[in-house]
Amino acid sequence: MLNSTAPMPKxxxxxxxxxxxxxxxxxxSAAQAIVNVTDSVLLGHYTADPNAFPASAIAVLFFVxxxxxxxxxxIGAQIIIARAKGEGDLARIPRVFYQSLxxxxxxxxxxxxxxxxxxxxxxxxxxxxxxxxxxxxSYLQWRSFGILFVFAGIAVRSLCIGTSNTKPLAFYIAVLAxxxxxxxxxxxxxxxGFAEMGMAGSALGTNIAEGISMLxxxxxIRFSKIYTDYTINRVSRFNMAEQKAIFKVSAPSMLxxxxxxGAWFAFLSLPKIWANKPWLYPx
Numbered sequence: 001m002l003n004s005t006a007p008m009p010k011x012x013x014x015x016x017x018x019x020x021x022x023x024x025x026x027x028x029s030a031a032q033a034i035v036n037v038t039d040s041v042l043l044g045h046y047t048a049d050p051n052a053f054p055a056s057a058i059a060v061l062f063f064v065x066x067x068x069x070x071x072x073x074x075i076g077a078q079i080i081i082a083r084a085k086g087e088g089d090l091a092r093i094p095r096v097f098y099q100s101l102x103x104x105x106x107x108x109x110x111x112x113x114x115x116x117x118x119x120x121x122x123x124x125x126x127x128x129x130x131x132x133x134x135x136x137x138s139y140l141q142w143r144s145f146g147i148l149f150v151f152a153g154i155a156v157r158s159l160c161i162g163t164s165n166t167k168p169l170a171f172y173i174a175v176l177a178x179x180x181x182x183x184x185x186x187x188x189x190x191x192x193g194f195a196e197m198g199m200a201g202s203a204l205g206t207n208i209a210e211g212i213s214m215l216x217x218x219x220x221i222r223f224s225k226i227y228t229d230y231t232i233n234r235v236s237r238f239n240m241a242e243q244k245a246i247f248k249v250s251a252p253s254m255l256x257x258x259x260x261x262g263a264w265f266a267f268l269s270l271p272k273i274w275a276n277k278p279w280l281y282p283x
Contacts, residue, residue, distance in 0.1 A: 036060050039180075040056065055136040058126065060139075066147065068254075073247075073250040073253070075158075078161045080092075085164075090230060090231070101155040102243075103243060123140070163229075165226050168217065172213055175216050
């Protein structure tokens with residue numbers, strides 16, 4: 001028989017608790033926006049190259065279209081992790097985490113190769129100015145290497161959000177914002193003893209910042225209660241059944257998020273397409 005007089009555990013569902021959990025998630029979802037805004041603001045002040053800002057704008061939009069594929073997959077992984085935690089199936093959490101990490105790393109390598117090989121040909125169809133095109137390709141070739149850090153971060157972020165441990169996420173965003181500003185400022189303008197690299201410095205600086213913040217993010221997780229409470233030390237092998245389960249949940253988010261950004265890239269490129277192919281419109 002249940003003891004109706006036994007005290008129930010006190011659970012805080014007030015607004016303050018909700019905001020403590022939600023704010024790092026909101027900032028985590030806006031990580032790429034924070035990085036892109038910082039890069040754009042600094043490049044906008046780089047008067048030595050007036051084409052740096054427009055070239056970075058088209059290159060960043062092209063790059064972020066692929067990043068959102070990984071973010072959509074991460075949403076599916078965090079949904080499954082949260083469900084496993086709610087059902088008390090804690091043994092599944094490290095399996096889902098490592099399967100999502102394997103998939104995202106493989107996807108990052110594939111997208112990196114695609115960006116390096118096919119990116120210049122795709123951008124050529126959308127950019128009229130040879131100067132802007134060459135600088136956009138230069139930025140993209142440097143920036144493409146950072147997708148590996150971005151996607152690894154998405155896997156770890158899914159673990160934090162799925163288990164409702166958002167403090168490491170706040171730490172990750174803070175480190176990313178600070179290091180990205182520092183290295184972009186240093187490498188774009190040639191400050192603090194670094195060489196002036198302009199647009200290429202922006203891409204390289206962002207890659208370095210993402211690498212540092214990702215490393216510190218992983219170390220934070222390693223020495224936090226998440227690592228022990230959810231037995232993250234149990235590294236699982238590649239499991240096709242689990243991969244299919246995650247992808248089944250993730251596929252709609254991947255499609256929706258990539259199309260939402262890709263549509264803007266296509267929309268902003270329509271004037272160039274119409275100029276070359278007037279039969280696409282009746283006027």
